[in-house]
Amino acid sequence: MGKKLNVIISGGGTGGHIYPAIAVAQTLQRRLNNEVNFLFVGAKDRMEMEKVPKAGYQIIGLWISGLQRNASMKNLLFPFKVMNSVWKSMGIIKTFKPDVAIGFGGYASGALLYAATLKNLPALIHEQNSYAGITNKILKNRVDKICVAYERMDRFFPARKIIKTGNPVRMDICDAHTKRTEAQGFFKLNPDKKTLLIIGGSLGSRTINQTIEAGLEQLQSADINVIWQTGKNFISIKSKEMPVQFTLVIEPFIYQMDFAYAVADVVISRAGALSIAELAIAGKPIILVPSPNVSEDHQTKNAMALVEQSAALIIKDKDARQLLIKEALKLLDDTAHQKRLSEHISALAIPDAAERIVDEVLKLVKK
Numbered sequence: 001m002g003k004k005l006n007v008i009i010s011g012g013g014t015g016g017h018i019y020p021a022i023a024v025a026q027t028l029q030r031r032l033n034n035e036v037n038f039l040f041v042g043a044k045d046r047m048e049m050e051k052v053p054k055a056g057y058q059i060i061g062l063w064i065s066g067l068q069r070n071a072s073m074k075n076l077l078f079p080f081k082v083m084n085s086v087w088k089s090m091g092i093i094k095t096f097k098p099d100v101a102i103g104f105g106g107y108a109s110g111a112l113l114y115a116a117t118l119k120n121l122p123a124l125i126h127e128q129n130s131y132a133g134i135t136n137k138i139l140k141n142r143v144d145k146i147c148v149a150y151e152r153m154d155r156f157f158p159a160r161k162i163i164k165t166g167n168p169v170r171m172d173i174c175d176a177h178t179k180r181t182e183a184q185g186f187f188k189l190n191p192d193k194k195t196l197l198i199i200g201g202s203l204g205s206r207t208i209n210q211t212i213e214a215g216l217e218q219l220q221s222a223d224i225n226v227i228w229q230t231g232k233n234f235i236s237i238k239s240k241e242m243p244v245q246f247t248l249v250i251e252p253f254i255y256q257m258d259f260a261y262a263v264a265d266v267v268i269s270r271a272g273a274l275s276i277a278e279l280a281i282a283g284k285p286i287i288l289v290p291s292p293n294v295s296e297d298h299q300t301k302n303a304m305a306l307v308e309q310s311a312a313l314i315i316k317d318k319d320a321r322q323l324l325i326k327e328a329l330k331l332l333d334d335t336a337h338q339k340r341l342s343e344h345i346s347a348l349a350i351p352d353a354a355e356r357i358v359d360e361v362l363k364l365v366k367k
Helices: 015-031 048-054 073-096 107-118 134-139 180-187 206-214 216-221 257-263 273-282 295-307 317-332 335-346 353-366
Strands: 005-010 036-043 059-062 100-103 123-127 145-148 162-164 195-199 225-229 248-251 266-269 286-288
Touching: 005 015, 005 073, 005 107, 015 036, 015 048, 015 273, 015 353, 036 048, 036 073, 036 107, 048 059, 059 073, 059 107, 073 107, 100 107, 100 134, 100 353, 107 123, 107 134, 123 134, 123 353, 145 353, 180 257, 195 257, 206 216, 206 317, 216 248, 216 317, 225 257, 257 273, 266 273, 266 317, 273 295, 273 335, 286 295, 286 317, 317 335
Parallel strands: 005 036, 005 100, 036 059, 100 123, 123 145, 145 162, 195 225, 195 266, 225 248, 266 286
Antiparallel strands: none
């Protein structure tokens, strides 16, 4: 290849937007033998500004944030932030000279892809959820291709642009099932006990955290291993005060998710699209607690897409304090039910999602 391909990528706000973007960049890098330059564009002060450089990529931040749900004075700044971010994106594009633009959702993605299409650049977006986000719905008529993870997305997007690719996940998760013994040693677990993994998404879940905190004695009595990802803003006071400790691993963020999935017999999780994609590839029995605090209640829709195919259990956020631990321990004791859930969710997995998206990106570039 004479000239390196220049690829500009945007997606952020949550891990559900960031990690698929990184997975696609890594796949493009491998497919093109590193004959590619990347520039990520995110929102200032959001988690992509930390996670993307940690993965080895350059990122530029835009002054952009979403509308507040309450009648906040901050909303008055929103139109100015949008205009500023589109203008800055135009300058970034002029300097970087990308051959293609890829968006993964979030407000920064909206500004960048809008600017890219104004410049008539080939553009592709990826929608992770079963209910399309506002940014991607705005961009649907401007971009060339729309990659999706669920069926029936022609409710939101022009059918002729849709390609079902699935949600990209990190490659290390694809072979998580081979790492159980290594992972038990890594987390210092008792290999003779069953393991419950609790994940509340990249930012943590208040409902799940409060439920687990209140039920630590129940988990201790069950004589199991527990791995609990809390998010950075939650500290478990009770776990430090309990007179008798059990095998309890508490982390604000788990970077070795392949190890966490490898040891888990049952998983409690929010219903973000990325978590579901990873759990499908790992083939884990899951209890989903959809967050009610997301746009269009899309986590409930994600969860129900699995529940309708007997591939997951669901507990509503409002019922978690009463039911979650009881149902988790019940599932841990029912290996037959675990096996059914595992088989059904594994059937929905698309392990080559990143490859499929890269196929579409390269087709656009060739055009």
